[in-house]
Amino acid sequence: MVFRPVPRRPCETLTRDGLWTDIYRLQEPLIITQCPIGPCASTWDAQYLKQQCGQKEVSVHVAEERSLNFVNRNFQYRLMKLADAIDCMAARGERSDGQDGCNGTAASAQWLSYRALGERPYKDVASLQAFGKAIEGDFCLPEELRPPDSCLFSTVLRLATPGVRLWAHYDVPDNFLAQVKGTKRVLLFPPTQVGNLYIRPQDSSSPVVGLLSAEGEAGVDFDKYPRARAALDAAWEGCLSAGDVLFIPALWLHTVEMRALDHGDLSISVNVFFHSPLLIENKAGLFDGKDIYGNKDLVPFVKAMKTVDSQVMPLLRALPEPYRQFYFTKLASSLEEEGRTQADTESKGSEEQGSA
Numbered sequence: 001m002v003f004r005p006v007p008r009r010p011c012e013t014l015t016r017d018g019l020w021t022d023i024y025r026l027q028e029p030l031i032i033t034q035c036p037i038g039p040c041a042s043t044w045d046a047q048y049l050k051q052q053c054g055q056k057e058v059s060v061h062v063a064e065e066r067s068l069n070f071v072n073r074n075f076q077y078r079l080m081k082l083a084d085a086i087d088c089m090a091a092r093g094e095r096s097d098g099q100d101g102c103n104g105t106a107a108s109a110q111w112l113s114y115r116a117l118g119e120r121p122y123k124d125v126a127s128l129q130a131f132g133k134a135i136e137g138d139f140c141l142p143e144e145l146r147p148p149d150s151c152l153f154s155t156v157l158r159l160a161t162p163g164v165r166l167w168a169h170y171d172v173p174d175n176f177l178a179q180v181k182g183t184k185r186v187l188l189f190p191p192t193q194v195g196n197l198y199i200r201p202q203d204s205s206s207p208v209v210g211l212l213s214a215e216g217e218a219g220v221d222f223d224k225y226p227r228a229r230a231a232l233d234a235a236w237e238g239c240l241s242a243g244d245v246l247f248i249p250a251l252w253l254h255t256v257e258m259r260a261l262d263h264g265d266l267s268i269s270v271n272v273f274f275h276s277p278l279l280i281e282n283k284a285g286l287f288d289g290k291d292i293y294g295n296k297d298l299v300p301f302v303k304a305m306k307t308v309d310s311q312v313m314p315l316l317r318a319l320p321e322p323y324r325q326f327y328f329t330k331l332a333s334s335l336e337e338e339g340r341t342q343a344d345t346e347s348k349g350s351e352e353q354g355s356a
């Protein structure tokens with residue numbers, strides 16, 4: 001399938017003013033290329049990370065299949081030393097000839113993905129500082145891209161076995177995904193596709209698998225998820241290599257594949273999650289203070305859903321057919337229409353302000 005390519009732009013063409021107009025306000029994906037991201041660009045690889053922080057005890061996603069799925073939980077969380085996780089990822093490194101590099105050993109027959117946690121795992125948001133001096137100073141976003149400190153949410157080190165695919169999901173903060181080593185393919189879906197990817201109200205992850213499948217592989221089960229065709233028609237595609245930083249706007253759904261590297265390598269990237277500077281002034285009461293992953297929905301939505309579950313659903317579920325389905329459909333379409341009307345009114349308001 002051919003997807004709309006994510007635009008690419010060299011970092012040196014961006015200014016801090018441009019950041020507001022081209023990135024924060026536009027809220028569309030953009031790959032910023034040739035970014036100076038600090039000493040990690042030359043020092044980080046499997047060997048270096050093992051040396052610097054290999055003894056750290058970490059929790060890793062371990063799966064028997066390459067496509068990790070958060071809704072069906074086809075993986076386990078396993079505690080291990082970072083050095084062991086890295087060895088296991090590197091052992092499975094896909095080779096450029098397409099052959100598996102694992103030779104069937106027990107450790108390398110599995111697919112691993114590591115997402116760093118905070119100083120106190122499961123209590124704090126992730127931060128490179130949790131690794132201490134060993135690596136915290138090695139990575140930085142280029143000056144032109146650095147969000148104001150007051151907006152920063154987390155910085156997340158990510159390592160994975162080449163070939164691993166991560167389920168489609170959205171994040172509530174904006175996100176700069178910086179590729180340090182290896183390459184990565186990302187499919188992104190505009191926020192309007194949330195329903196076409198079958199995301200339930202309480203989730204931020206999609207149950208649809210196979211979105212990244214290549215020709216000849218089992219793809220999406222369209223009998224089960226027919227609306228996923230429309231999501232794929234609307235998808236954007238970007239390929240990242242070392243030094244590229246992808247801007248993933250809040251609520252854009254994305255699914256990621258770590259791409260083939262030379263045998264023995266692994267994919268290394270860092271996320272910088274931040275709340276949009278456009279939202280931050282009105283932030284009180286919006287964000288869930290206990291959210292450490294950046295995937296908890298805004299508080300007003302969560303409150304609205306509680307009311308829907310406790311008051312609206314029982315009323316409609318009690319109706320006989322064909323009235324029940326009719327009124328569910330009528331309610332859904334009036335909610336969508338209300339969303340569109342509000343957005344149109346807001347964008348007309350800001351156009352008028354702009355022309356004044």
Ligand SMILES: O=C(O)CCC(=O)C(=O)O
Nearest residue numbers: 158166175177256269271
């Ligand atoms: O690159 C990865 O490993 C995952 C990226 C991702 O899903 C994210 O940045 O939210």
